[in-house]
Amino acid sequence: MSKAKLKPEEIIGKIDYKPEKKDWLNPSVEFRRGVFNYGGVPKSVEYLKQPNPRKWEPTDNDWQLPENWKQIILEGLKDRLHKFRSLRIFMDICVRCGACADKCHYFIGSGDPKNMPVVRAELLRSIYRNDFTLAGKILGKFAGARELTVDVIKEWFYYFFQCTQCRRCSVFCPYGIDNAEITILVRELLNLIGVNIDWIITPVANSFRTGNHLGIQPHGFKDSIDFAVNELESITGIKVDAPINKKGAEILFIAPSADYFGTPHYYTLLGYLALFHEVGLDYTWSTYASEGGNFGSFISHDLMKSLNAKMYAEAKRLGVKWILGGECGHMWRVINQYMDTMNGPADFLEVPVSPITGTKFENTRSTKMVHICEFTADLIKNNKIKLDKNRNNHRRITFHDSCNPARAMGLIEEPRYIIKNACNYFFEMPENTIKEQTFCCGSGAGLGTDENFEMRMRGGLPRANAVKYVKEKNGVNFLGCICAIDKATLPPLMDYWVGGVDVGGIHELVGNALIMKGEKERTTDLRGEPMEGHLDA
Amino acid sequence: MNILFSLIAVLVLIAVAIIGAGTIRLDFIFGIIIPYAAITTFIIGIVSQVIKWAKSPVPYRIPTVAGQQKSLPWIKNSKLENPSTTLGVIGRMALEILFFRTLFRNTKTELNNGSKLVYGSNKYLWLGAIIFHWSLLIIFLRHFRIFMEPIPSFVLALQNLDGFFQIGVPVLYVTDVLISVALLYLLFRRIIDPKLRYLSLASDYFPLFLILSIVTTGILMRYFDRVDLVKVKELAVGLFSFHPAVPEGIGILFYIHLFLVSTLIAYIPFSKLLHMPGIFLSPTRNLANNNRSKRHVNPWNYPVSVHTYAEYEDEFREKMKDVGLPVEKE
Numbered sequence: 001m002s003k004a005k006l007k008p009e010e011i012i013g014k015i016d017y018k019p020e021k022k023d024w025l026n027p028s029v030e031f032r033r034g035v036f037n038y039g040g041v042p043k044s045v046e047y048l049k050q051p052n053p054r055k056w057e058p059t060d061n062d063w064q065l066p067e068n069w070k071q072i073i074l075e076g077l078k079d080r081l082h083k084f085r086s087l088r089i090f091m092d093i094c095v096r097c098g099a100c101a102d103k104c105h106y107f108i109g110s111g112d113p114k115n116m117p118v119v120r121a122e123l124l125r126s127i128y129r130n131d132f133t134l135a136g137k138i139l140g141k142f143a144g145a146r147e148l149t150v151d152v153i154k155e156w157f158y159y160f161f162q163c164t165q166c167r168r169c170s171v172f173c174p175y176g177i178d179n180a181e182i183t184i185l186v187r188e189l190l191n192l193i194g195v196n197i198d199w200i201i202t203p204v205a206n207s208f209r210t211g212n213h214l215g216i217q218p219h220g221f222k223d224s225i226d227f228a229v230n231e232l233e234s235i236t237g238i239k240v241d242a243p244i245n246k247k248g249a250e251i252l253f254i255a256p257s258a259d260y261f262g263t264p265h266y267y268t269l270l271g272y273l274a275l276f277h278e279v280g281l282d283y284t285w286s287t288y289a290s291e292g293g294n295f296g297s298f299i300s301h302d303l304m305k306s307l308n309a310k311m312y313a314e315a316k317r318l319g320v321k322w323i324l325g326g327e328c329g330h331m332w333r334v335i336n337q338y339m340d341t342m343n344g345p346a347d348f349l350e351v352p353v354s355p356i357t358g359t360k361f362e363n364t365r366s367t368k369m370v371h372i373c374e375f376t377a378d379l380i381k382n383n384k385i386k387l388d389k390n391r392n393n394h395r396r397i398t399f400h401d402s403c404n405p406a407r408a409m410g411l412i413e414e415p416r417y418i419i420k421n422a423c424n425y426f427f428e429m430p431e432n433t434i435k436e437q438t439f440c441c442g443s444g445a446g447l448g449t450d451e452n453f454e455m456r457m458r459g460g461l462p463r464a465n466a467v468k469y470v471k472e473k474n475g476v477n478f479l480g481c482i483c484a485i486d487k488a489t490l491p492p493l494m495d496y497w498v499g500g501v502d503v504g505g506i507h508e509l510v511g512n513a514l515i516m517k518g519e520k521e522r523t524t525d526l527r528g529e530p531m532e533g534h535l536d537a
Numbered sequence: 538m539n540i541l542f543s544l545i546a547v548l549v550l551i552a553v554a555i556i557g558a559g560t561i562r563l564d565f566i567f568g569i570i571i572p573y574a575a576i577t578t579f580i581i582g583i584v585s586q587v588i589k590w591a592k593s594p595v596p597y598r599i600p601t602v603a604g605q606q607k608s609l610p611w612i613k614n615s616k617l618e619n620p621s622t623t624l625g626v627i628g629r630m631a632l633e634i635l636f637f638r639t640l641f642r643n644t645k646t647e648l649n650n651g652s653k654l655v656y657g658s659n660k661y662l663w664l665g666a667i668i669f670h671w672s673l674l675i676i677f678l679r680h681f682r683i684f685m686e687p688i689p690s691f692v693l694a695l696q697n698l699d700g701f702f703q704i705g706v707p708v709l710y711v712t713d714v715l716i717s718v719a720l721l722y723l724l725f726r727r728i729i730d731p732k733l734r735y736l737s738l739a740s741d742y743f744p745l746f747l748i749l750s751i752v753t754t755g756i757l758m759r760y761f762d763r764v765d766l767v768k769v770k771e772l773a774v775g776l777f778s779f780h781p782a783v784p785e786g787i788g789i790l791f792y793i794h795l796f797l798v799s800t801l802i803a804y805i806p807f808s809k810l811l812h813m814p815g816i817f818l819s820p821t822r823n824l825a826n827n828n829r830s831k832r833h834v835n836p837w838n839y840p841v842s843v844h845t846y847a848e849y850e851d852e853f854r855e856k857m858k859d860v861g862l863p864v865e866k867e
Binding site for chain 1: 538539542586589590591592593594595596597598599601602603604605606607608609611612613615618619621633637639640642643644645646648651652653654656662666730731732733734735736737738739740741807808809811812815816818819820821822826827828829830831832833834835837838841842843844845846849850852853856857859860861862863865
């Protein structure tokens with residue numbers, strides 16, 4: 001793989017926030033190894049019946065676009081202007097005040113001026129002006145208008161796949177202009193002419209067919225869960241029940257697929273299993289809806305909807321009362337902001353009530369889907385589980401707010417409440433880097449590939465820098481998070497920039513601390529590592 | 538280049554006014570036709586723009602939230618930063634429109650010693666913006682003493698407040714000073730900060746130069762080269778009551794001022810100055826984050842292709858049976 005050869009010290013001294021005096025209206029892109037993603041393979045594009053399947057790479061001179069590519073893009077843009085008020089407003093009202101300019105992790109890590117959110121959006125806005133506004137038609141370049149060319153398409157590809165849809169800029173924009181929305185729509189336009197990346201389109205194809213990104217088939221899923229059950233038994237001495245595709249269960253549980261196939265996600269899975277057993281939850285996993293994540297949301301509203309449809313469909317088939325969702329970032333943006341609108345109403349489900357505490361989750365009255373952190377926080381508040389904080393004494397924890405739960409939901413205090421009840425040592429990173437101002441891991445929205453390694457490390461710099469700060473100040477050695485992409489991409493980021501910091505989920509910490517009835521004396525945490533200091537009182 | 542273009546454009550406008558109203562004395566055109574045309578353009582332009590926006594639906598509820606959601610009753614919900622009710626949204630929008638809440642949040646990112654990222658508070662843009670916009674509003678309202686007879690009492694009150702310090706004759710309006718300083722700040726930051734200079738277009742400098750020229754001519758007329766206010770009022774009241782007439786002998790400075798104002802008004806619907814009505818319709822700010830408790834309907838929601846459970850089971854049935862997973866069809 002083409003891992004970046006750049007060392008941290010080769011990046012860090014050379015980031016400059018003072019762009020040259022250059023006219024951004026001239027499209028120019030250099031596809032250098034380490035800073036872009038490979039194009040979608042024809043097999044996946046064909047399977048999903050998406051346009052223009054072919055073998056291609058961004059470094060190719062000729063991208064083999066359809067002959068009428070320009071017409072397709074302009075008509076696609078026109079169509080979306082009629083369908084999305086957001087797009088129209090965001091195209092018309094930006095005043096280029098520059099408040100967003102230094103808020104983007106990709107700009108902070110690269111100094112590339114076209115990664116200032118405003119300029120990234122201008123890459124589309126300039127085309128909009130040229131073809132859809134009077135001022136642009138008359139004044140042209142002086143109104144910031146330019147013609148759509150193949151080079152513009154290449155520039156779009158480069159920069160709109162250097163946006164992780166984290167929405168940090170939107171928090172700082174005085175008009176709330178949301179670059180994630182613009183990015184989704186530009187990626188949608190690019191997809192119309194077959195320009196997409198493999199790390200998105202192939203997981204989407206897998207998810208469509210097998211129910212999850214990794215393409216794990218039902219028997220593989222079962223294997224994986226069985227293995228986890230056994231592993232949990234060897235740690236706790238308790239054999240838990242983990243029903244799969246069980247009709248008539250009260251609750252359907254859906255987690256991101258990485259939880260049962262990736263590390264360190266896996267320890268979070270052990271945490272879920274232990275917790276559900278301990279509170280005696282009547283629930284089921286599903287192999288058909290075995291993915292919480294939704295890579296469709298990284299490329300088009302249609303594909304997002306298509307993948308998301310499985311959640312309600314499976315809840316209906318299994319006859320559950322409501323759905324519980326695991327630790328995942330963009331999954332929760334989709335559930336919170338799109339699911340009910342796209343695939344609801346879920347009138348066949350009931351308003352979620354915790355069978356253990358009796359709490360009615362009024363905030364999920366319509367969607368009928370509860371976040372695991374809301375569920376667990378409620379258990380703790382009602383004293384339904386016993387947690388031995390000392391079992392996490394070997395962890396000095398800080399919490400990374402994942403972009404989507406923080407800025408698309410406002411799920412901020414629930415995970416903190418859980419951490420504080422499961423751990424003795426918790427330290428916040430500086431306030432400009434957490435909660436609604438949190439920084440992206442640098443690899444979200446489908447950009448977490450090996451070939452994109454340098455750009456990911458650059459994009460993750462602000463997050464890593466804040467972790468480094470609390471590591472030096474408070475001896476932090478564990479970065480907690482509630483997102484599967486975080487769990488996959490923060491470990492290499494920590495190794496690259498910080499060192500000596502483990503990454504893991506909140507329910508891993510819960511699983512460590514959870515006192516289970518009849519358990520054997522725990523000698524290790526869920527990772528099989530010694531729990532140093534857990535007997536200190 | 539962009540700066541120069543905008544500056545020249547404004548100078549040309551001034552020249553047009555000087556030549557038109559001053560040299561060839563087209564008083565009727567500059568005093569009546571152009572202002573009416575400008576107002577008409579403004580109204581038609583804004584209305585059609587807002588209709589255009591309103592015609593595009595809001596398919597999804599996508600607020601960007603900046604605080605704790607309303608979830609469990611014992612967790613404090615941030616009612617204004619993450620509103621879950623209409624009242625909360627009104628509060629959030631009011632804070633945004635009246636006090637520029639978001640700009641107040643602004644920070645400045647610096648890379649110290651090439652390796653430590655630091656985020657400092659940065660309220661200058663907020664300060665410049667809020668001074669400019671509030672001064673502009675007050676100055677606009679003060680002008681009603683020229684448009685209306687009798688002068689409304691709120692205008693007189695505002696005028697007294699604005700001239701509170703009683704400096705000089707005629708009394709110095711605080712807003713005249715403030716708006717000038719704020720505009721110069723907003724202009725210079727674009728020129729001095731390399732990031733802003735990179736991203737600024739001619740259409741960013743043009744309104745600044747235009748409004749600066751309007752302010753300058755206004756100040757000149759009030760404090761230095763006074764125009765005959767009685768005649769100006771005669772013209773203005775005439776325009777407002779649809780009995781327009783141009784009195785003789787109003788100074789050229791006034792016509793420049795009026796022409797630039799007309800240009801600004803007519804320019805709004807075709808430019809970024811649309812942010813004024815646009816902010817009200819921004820879907821990330823004007824929607825409540827009650828997505829999971831109240832269903833949002835997308836008017837163009839259409840079916841997409843899905844992979845049904847039946848299709849899935851057909852493909853994997855044997856494998857499922859082999860490991861003991863329940864199936865629908867044996």
